[in-house]
Amino acid sequence: MTEALSEVTDTATGSSLGARVAQMAAIIGAEHYPNGERAALRRWSLEQPIPLAFYRLWLRHLGDDLPPEFQTPAWMTIAWGLATLGKEGHDPRRPLGQALAESQFSEGRLEQLLSAPEDVRPDLFMSAVRFLAAKGERFDWRDGAAFLLTQDNEQRQRLNHRIAAAFYRHQTQN
Numbered sequence: 001m002t003e004a005l006s007e008v009t010d011t012a013t014g015s016s017l018g019a020r021v022a023q024m025a026a027i028i029g030a031e032h033y034p035n036g037e038r039a040a041l042r043r044w045s046l047e048q049p050i051p052l053a054f055y056r057l058w059l060r061h062l063g064d065d066l067p068p069e070f071q072t073p074a075w076m077t078i079a080w081g082l083a084t085l086g087k088e089g090h091d092p093r094r095p096l097g098q099a100l101a102e103s104q105f106s107e108g109r110l111e112q113l114l115s116a117p118e119d120v121r122p123d124l125f126m127s128a129v130r131f132l133a134a135k136g137e138r139f140d141w142r143d144g145a146a147f148l149l150t151q152d153n154e155q156r157q158r159l160n161h162r163i164a165a166a167f168y169r170h171q172t173q174n
Contacts (some may be wrong), residue, residue: 017142017145017146017149018092018142020062020145021078021090021141021142021144021145022090022092023062024057024062024078024079024082024141025082025089025090025141027057027061027062028041028057028079028082028083028087029082029086029087029088029089029090030087033061036053037053037056037057038083039083040052040053041053041054041057041076041079041080041082041083042080042083042084044076044080045126046073046077046122046123046126050072050073050076051076054072054075054076054079057079058075071149073122074122074145074148074149075149077122077125077126077148078141078144078145078148080126080129081125081126081129081141081144082141084129084130084133085129085132085133085137085138086133088138089133089138089139089141090138090139090140090141091138091139091140092140092142093140094138094139094140095139095140095143095162095163095166096139096140096143096144096147096163096166097143097162097163097164097165097166097167097168097169097170098139098166098167098169098170099132099137099138099139100128100132100139100163100167101166101167101168101169101170101171101172102137102170102172103131103132103135103137104135104172105128105131105132105167109124109127109128109131110163110164110167112124113125113128114160114163114164121147121148122148125144125147125148129144143159143162143163146159147159147163
């Protein structure tokens with residue numbers, strides 16, 4: 001992860017994005033985390049209200065104040081994705097672009113994902129995560145979190161560049 005993106009800070013807690021994502025992944029993937037809570041996170045869709053399972057996750061298990069209201073859907077999408085990919089879903093050594101390339105995600109879908117306007121981005125991202133889940137893939141969720149949370153256009157372009165570079169670096173030639 002580039003230095004600028006790795007320094008993205010969770011505005012609710014002041015902790016780094018990487019630390020927050022790793023903490024969420026560990027909690028959701030833990031043996032003792034209730035299956036019902038994990039299932040409630042996994043059943044969520046963008047059209048639905050944020051489930052209580054998200055608030056319990058954040059307040060009881062992460063032990064922090066809730067994220068700012070404008071970031072709550074993005075953080076819920078991250079929780080959904082971590083619950084959807086399962087306990088091994090976060091792999092800090094495997095960039096999102098690499099996971100997409102090695103699972104045969106199409107270039108057309110990648111282009112749609114990376115160029116999506118803000119209001120469509122979460123839906124396309126969730127579709128990509130479902131695709132990766134169906135293939136049993138995992139990736140560095142810092143990429144996913146930055147993809148969902150980054151509002152700054154320059155950072156977004158650097159992130160898109162990094163995802164595309166990892167995609168083409170690991171794409172198999174047919």
